[in-house]
Amino acid sequence: MSPRTARDFRLDAPHALAASAALAALASAPCGLSATEAARRLEALGPNRLPEPPRDGALKRFFKHFNDVLIYVLLGAATITALLGHWIDTGVILGVVVINAIIGFIQEGKAEQALAGIRKMLSLHAQVCRDGRWNAIDADTLVAGDIVRLRSGDRVPADLRLIEATNLRIEESALTGESVPADKGCDAVAADAGVGDRSGMAFSGTLVAAGRGTGVVVATGADTELGRINRLIAEVQTLQTPLTRQMAQFSKVLSGAIVALALLMLAVGLQVHDLPLADVFLAAIGFAVAAIPEGLPAILTITLALGVQRMAQCKAITRKLTAVEALGSVTVICSDKTGTLTKNEMTVRHVITRGGFYQVSGTGYQPEGDITLEGKTASLAQHGHLHALIEVVAVANDTHVTEEDGQWKVTGEPTEGALRTLAHKAGFDADAHERHASIPFESANKFMATLNTAPGGTRRILLKGAPDRLLDRCTSELGASGGLEPLERSFWEQQIEALSAEGLRVLAAAAREVADDKEALALEDLEQDMVFLGLIGIIDPPRPEAIDAIRSCHTAGIRVKMITGDHAGTARAIGIEMGLGTAESLRVVSGAEIEAASDEELQQFAQDCDIFARTSPEHKLRLVTALQARGEVVAMTGDGVNDAPALKRADVGVAMGIKGTEATKEAAEIVLADDNFSTIERAVEEGRTIYDNLRKAILFILPTNGGQGFVMLAAVIFGLTLPLTPVQILWVNMVVAVTLALALAFEPAEPGVMARPPRKPGTPIMDGGMLWRVGFVSLLIGGATIASFEYSLHTGMELAAARTMAVNTLVIAQAWYLFNSRFLSASSLAPARLFTNPAAQISVLVLTLLQLGFVYLPVMNTWFGTTPLALETWLPPLAIGALVFLIIEAEKALLRRRG
Numbered sequence: 001m002s003p004r005t006a007r008d009f010r011l012d013a014p015h016a017l018a019a020s021a022a023l024a025a026l027a028s029a030p031c032g033l034s035a036t037e038a039a040r041r042l043e044a045l046g047p048n049r050l051p052e053p054p055r056d057g058a059l060k061r062f063f064k065h066f067n068d069v070l071i072y073v074l075l076g077a078a079t080i081t082a083l084l085g086h087w088i089d090t091g092v093i094l095g096v097v098v099i100n101a102i103i104g105f106i107q108e109g110k111a112e113q114a115l116a117g118i119r120k121m122l123s124l125h126a127q128v129c130r131d132g133r134w135n136a137i138d139a140d141t142l143v144a145g146d147i148v149r150l151r152s153g154d155r156v157p158a159d160l161r162l163i164e165a166t167n168l169r170i171e172e173s174a175l176t177g178e179s180v181p182a183d184k185g186c187d188a189v190a191a192d193a194g195v196g197d198r199s200g201m202a203f204s205g206t207l208v209a210a211g212r213g214t215g216v217v218v219a220t221g222a223d224t225e226l227g228r229i230n231r232l233i234a235e236v237q238t239l240q241t242p243l244t245r246q247m248a249q250f251s252k253v254l255s256g257a258i259v260a261l262a263l264l265m266l267a268v269g270l271q272v273h274d275l276p277l278a279d280v281f282l283a284a285i286g287f288a289v290a291a292i293p294e295g296l297p298a299i300l301t302i303t304l305a306l307g308v309q310r311m312a313q314c315k316a317i318t319r320k321l322t323a324v325e326a327l328g329s330v331t332v333i334c335s336d337k338t339g340t341l342t343k344n345e346m347t348v349r350h351v352i353t354r355g356g357f358y359q360v361s362g363t364g365y366q367p368e369g370d371i372t373l374e375g376k377t378a379s380l381a382q383h384g385h386l387h388a389l390i391e392v393v394a395v396a397n398d399t400h401v402t403e404e405d406g407q408w409k410v411t412g413e414p415t416e417g418a419l420r421t422l423a424h425k426a427g428f429d430a431d432a433h434e435r436h437a438s439i440p441f442e443s444a445n446k447f448m449a450t451l452n453t454a455p456g457g458t459r460r461i462l463l464k465g466a467p468d469r470l471l472d473r474c475t476s477e478l479g480a481s482g483g484l485e486p487l488e489r490s491f492w493e494q495q496i497e498a499l500s501a502e503g504l505r506v507l508a509a510a511a512r513e514v515a516d517d518k519e520a521l522a523l524e525d526l527e528q529d530m531v532f533l534g535l536i537g538i539i540d541p542p543r544p545e546a547i548d549a550i551r552s553c554h555t556a557g558i559r560v561k562m563i564t565g566d567h568a569g570t571a572r573a574i575g576i577e578m579g580l581g582t583a584e585s586l587r588v589v590s591g592a593e594i595e596a597a598s599d600e601e602l603q604q605f606a607q608d609c610d611i612f613a614r615t616s617p618e619h620k621l622r623l624v625t626a627l628q629a630r631g632e633v634v635a636m637t638g639d640g641v642n643d644a645p646a647l648k649r650a651d652v653g654v655a656m657g658i659k660g661t662e663a664t665k666e667a668a669e670i671v672l673a674d675d676n677f678s679t680i681e682r683a684v685e686e687g688r689t690i691y692d693n694l695r696k697a698i699l700f701i702l703p704t705n706g707g708q709g710f711v712m713l714a715a716v717i718f719g720l721t722l723p724l725t726p727v728q729i730l731w732v733n734m735v736v737a738v739t740l741a742l743a744l745a746f747e748p749a750e751p752g753v754m755a756r757p758p759r760k761p762g763t764p765i766m767d768g769g770m771l772w773r774v775g776f777v778s779l780l781i782g783g784a785t786i787a788s789f790e791y792s793l794h795t796g797m798e799l800a801a802a803r804t805m806a807v808n809t810l811v812i813a814q815a816w817y818l819f820n821s822r823f824l825s826a827s828s829l830a831p832a833r834l835f836t837n838p839a840a841q842i843s844v845l846v847l848t849l850l851q852l853g854f855v856y857l858p859v860m861n862t863w864f865g866t867t868p869l870a871l872e873t874w875l876p877p878l879a880i881g882a883l884v885f886l887i888i889e890a891e892k893a894l895l896r897r898r899g
Helices: 019-025 035-045 058-066 069-083 087-111 114-119 225-235 242-272 277-291 296-313 321-328 337-341 384-395 414-426 467-473 489-501 544-555 568-578 591-596 599-608 617-629 641-649 662-667 677-717 726-746 768-794 799-821 838-856 858-864 871-897
Strands: 125-130 133-138 147-151 159-171 207-219 316-318 332-335 347-353 356-360 371-373 400-404 407-411 434-439 447-453 459-465 474-478 484-486 505-513 530-539 559-563 588-590 611-613 634-638 652-656 670-672
Touching: 019 159, 019 207, 147 159, 225 617, 225 641, 242 277, 242 677, 296 316, 296 321, 296 677, 296 726, 316 677, 321 652, 321 677, 332 337, 332 617, 337 559, 337 568, 347 384, 347 414, 347 489, 371 414, 384 414, 384 459, 384 505, 384 530, 400 414, 407 414, 414 505, 414 530, 459 467, 467 474, 467 489, 467 505, 467 530, 489 505, 489 530, 489 568, 530 568, 544 559, 544 568, 544 677, 559 568, 559 617, 568 588, 568 611, 588 591, 591 599, 591 611, 591 617, 599 617, 617 634, 617 641, 634 641, 634 677, 641 652, 641 662, 652 662, 670 677, 677 726, 677 768, 677 799, 726 799, 726 838, 726 858, 768 799, 768 871, 799 838, 799 871, 838 858
Parallel strands: 332 559, 332 634, 474 530, 559 611, 588 611, 634 652, 652 670
Antiparallel strands: 125 133, 125 147, 147 207, 159 207, 316 670, 347 356, 347 530, 356 371, 400 407, 434 447, 447 459, 459 505, 474 484, 505 530
8 A cells, every 4th residue: 555645644625524534534533543644644745834935145135135236226326436536435435335225135134034924823732533532643743634632722734624512612813703612513514615614623723712612634735725824925925005006107118318428428529529439438427426316215215214213103003114115105095904993892782672772972991981772871770671681691690891901802702801891881790799609601502691699688590691591481581661571572683683783793681580509500500581681782893083084085085995804794894884885885795706706707807896705815905906906006914814915915004003913914014003093194294295395305306417417418418518517416416415415304294195196106206296306496507607617717716716616506406406406386476485494494504505515625626626715705606596496486487376
């Protein structure tokens, strides 16, 4: 007999097989495998751990960050300055390039930890039956066919087909997005059932919330559900952010234009003016140095870094610089429901008794809120119906709610935690009741009962659980008058249906008095004469601040879509409450519909619908990809492992910092420290501000470089003496980038930044208006510089002094232009606007000091070929700068008038 291979132990749809069939298919039995057989299978299957992904070496990953057109242009500038012998300038340019590469290298290393975050979810140990005996073994030695025992608090070590289950409930929200633990049994389900509906399975990495069970291992390592998600994350292809795409295209166009114009200069100088080759080559180098915006990558990095700091103050931790701007350009935010739009803390919303329909305010486990009836606060002393119901749900309860480090946490079942919180809000003391016996909750019965003595000495059976099970055991109800009346089942069924339609989980309460000497409690005691007290509607509530944030996103032209693993009814109810649609218009698309849809149909679904329920990790990934195929810029938020692949694929992945899994945080570019959806809205505003500031920086840097380039180009074409030397141009580029351009990174948000729609995907970073401005200002500043230089020569100045005058004119004109650039289209003449950014005034002061040193320090005169000037010679450049400022403001006013 040939040895069995890994394929022999793989079962298709084990959830659809009976437990006995699964055991038979795996050649196993309830007593487990022998140690010898387990060793053979371990050799065939490999260890029960997730594989390490292949990674490039550190050097390759580092030098990959030099593969960018703008970096090539910078390296070319460094080469040119080195050939000119200006080693300081070469060092500055190379320093910018290396710093950018180091930042990218570090951020990429952090992103690669996403898969390690999933591996941390795996259990370290397992209780396994081998050779007929139970033993604790290392979980990575588990094999298909092993029999594993589960207890409350255990982490499931592999994918199991359950063969025994007693009150077993497993917390699967990280995989499915469901807000409450899933009830588990041993029955087979349909082969096409989603992960959240496979009640006979226990999945690797999930947590046993209650009960106990036994299962046969059907998948280990990479073959588990967790392993499948791990593969999805590894295989997902991330996209460039809108900014990196635009900058790449912009860099190609700019570098092509610079090379073409440099060649034109060479041709004109040699063919038209018959200039010496050395002189023309020097002029072409000067033009290239002038036109290359050496400071742009540094300004880009600094602007993004400042945005990262501001976002951190808003509780949004950014792991990748470009994600800040990308968030500002999103057109669609896809959000998980549980723990993101909602608190993932079960909360009582409604209480229904024959005494009335009570509303309960407050969210989560924090015991703050009121119980009201028709708008008035309801006290237990005045509302006996309410007291009777709360007594049952609070006393027949084994869960506790406590405050730890300012956070209210539940120890036990989330649903029972909600009931305990309700009792705290009502001021009910459950600890004053003495318990004599209890019947714990079991999946088969779906109720819990206790036998208690109240502070007044009355002994009662208290019963809470599924409404249908309690109605079957009740013959009477607590009537509106406070007395017992015959049970009106149809009334309660209508109320149950109404609460369920709102997406609420419905529980019921019943009780009856017993003899004072009764000490034991059996199922037979619950079969007769129970008194039905009422219903409680529980939900994982929306975050109030998330509702406001969604409204702000809609105002900003951003669509919000809910993609959840929870049931359609719950998703629909939350969606209506969140403002994602109305009861009449809202359509919920199920995971089954996504599964059956073609790529084209899914793109239409993704575009038209805003709520998707019962989704798997693959469904979320497909939806994000479908939206991107439609040209949308997508942000994805989530907290579970099931969200990680979609977070990695999205243009911006946003993870929850408090309740998010490590895998989710590592797959995301942004982590919310407060788990608050409204933080995303504030981060979008910050991202838009950053993009505006980047455009302002580009709109400032390009005309200043363009003006310098025009000076050199015009001098060669018209056969003039060069007004600037290459080293003087480098000085201007360096001081202007370090001082003036940097000030624009500190600009506050423009008015109405969140009242305008997001920019259209694919829109170039330079639109027609900006291109006009660049050309117009380049000619204006360049022409003024040439005029100053020629006039200085005409008045008898020496060449060095005339060139110093030209540099002063160029720098001062750029300083005035900074104040034009602070507002893209609005007027800069208003005094209130001129002083909203102190960094602008500080940068001009620093520039002034640097320029004074450039003119008057002997060492600077030697390095840059300048000469000291008389004080009165500063007046013409100041006047020219003021004139440039006024002309550009007039141009902005004309453009505003034309719309």
